[in-house]
Amino acid sequence: MVPQAWYLLLSALLFGLGIAGFVARRNTLVMFMSVELMLNAANVVFLAAARDHVPARGSACALFVIAVAAAEVAVGLALVLALFRLRKSVQADEVRELRA
Amino acid sequence: MSALLLLPTVDPAEPLLDAASPLWLTLLKSVAVFGITMTLVPLLVLAERRVSAWMQYRVGPNRVGIGGSLQPMADLVKMLFKEELKPDGVPAFLFTAAPAIAAITALSMMAVVPFGGTLEIAGRSIPLVVADVDIGVLAVLALSSIGVYGITLGGWASNSKYSLLGGLRSSAQMISYELTLGIALLSVLVAASGPEFGSFKLSELIARQAESGIWNCFKLPLGFVLFTIAAFAETNRLPFDLPEAEPELVGGYHTEYSSMRFGLFFLGEYAAMVAGSAVIVCLFLGGWHFPYLTKEVAVGWGGALTQVAVFLAKVLAFLFFFIHVRWTLPRLRYDQLMNFGWKWMLPLSLLNLLFAGIGAALGWF
């Protein structure tokens, strides 16, 4: 059995890459992809932590995360489409109407 | 938080896949399944050309071999010797990977399809399937959803507007019809489930049909029709072959492909047809089961070969239906396709699922 700590470390790395992509990139699509990466890292933690004692419950929780991710993507991509229709661009830093 | 920090146990030597069957047996079965599929594909190409000729009252290719029987071989040789054209400025890796994805996903689907029941021979019971995994039908769905990438990427990597439009259409079409496919599949799983039974394994779904003697297409006629239509859309066959609609998009996603790269797309399409038919036969037409002809446990080679023969006969019959439909129906327009998928197929599949649920709860099946 691979120690759970390895899985947890891996998920921390994936999560970190997700945050890095989210803060460093300005393409809204890539930012969304980074969010997906973070959600996946969370799933790895759920399943790894549940492996030895409550595997079925861990899977159920991960299933919820996947469902929420699907909902988030649907709305997110619709937002990107609406943004592109207004701005002809998907760069997040070009949307600054509300900036003083 | 403390629940997260559970005590791990370390045992690095444990194998990931506990070998229910030895490796050589699995390899042997893979080779057999691969061989059968790769034999069916050229047969299918030949049948398609001859059947279309027959339906259109022309002769069709009849020069190579006896009655044109070696035409697929001639096609293959032609494709192998053609020049491999690559348009300017295309990403080389993706351009080559796309047809490979299309072919590999379609061929791997055959791995979870049971060709027969269990062969009892020499004190060993061998299931006649390469990988009888717990998630059987889900693996089929997963592979078919990965198959979309082959076409989408082929369209994108070609760096051509016709290809791109073909790729876009295919991704939209496949997402739309995958819903119906999944929900129709769900109705089969629901109908086959009970308080103490329920499985994703294709082999067990077939065993269930064999046990009751009634195939799922009689229990869930609507589900059968919906699944078949969705399978047509997933394999990009007429009347749903919009991704490659010749009059509007030239060759669609494979406009820029030639030689063996095109050959792989071609192979992928026909392998997907074979796999689709095999899955439909397993889910709805009783798989290897035929009344009075097959037994659940095939003792010796005779029983096993009967089962495999029954299964292949059903698959071939269904493939003929595939071809027949292609040369009978006209192509849908794109908006008609989308309307049909979302406004008819999806609600009907939900209705069918409801029917299956009620039926399972009341014990109709």
Place this chain on the structure above:
Amino acid sequence: MLSETTAFLLFSAIALVGAVNVVTRRNPVHAALWLVGAFLGVAGLFLTLGAGLLGAIQVMVYAGAIMVLFLFVILLLNLDTTPFEGLSIARGASLLATAATVALIAFPFARARELRAAAVPDEPELPATAGNIASILFHQYALPFEVVSLLLLIAMVGAIHLARRPRRDEPT
């Protein structure tokens, strides 16, 4: 045969390489494809964790549906390689903060080996088969399950409303 450790190393390498490339590729199509790779790697990890059902769902939902949708949008908008975005001071600072966060998360994770379970549930262990997951979902988690289905419905309506082209006569 493939041992679990080898499988873990292989799949985690795929996931990490994919994730790094998602963040660094400037062409969104390439980023999306690397993300598909990362998802497949994570699906492999789910298999090594004994959650085959989740692995299949991961491939179906993430790689098969979500990423196809992403690709669809990227191709629809015909997005090309974005110009280099540059690293401003603010962004560099936020990256540093990210690294610190990751270290904060990773530190207790790395020490998990030495920690003992404070709370092990007294119920019997259930393997993560579809049946067991379903019975948990439909009994204990029935309410969250319904809430999630409602969430998906709301998301669907919202997505349609947002992405719909406004009609001529209605104000945008």
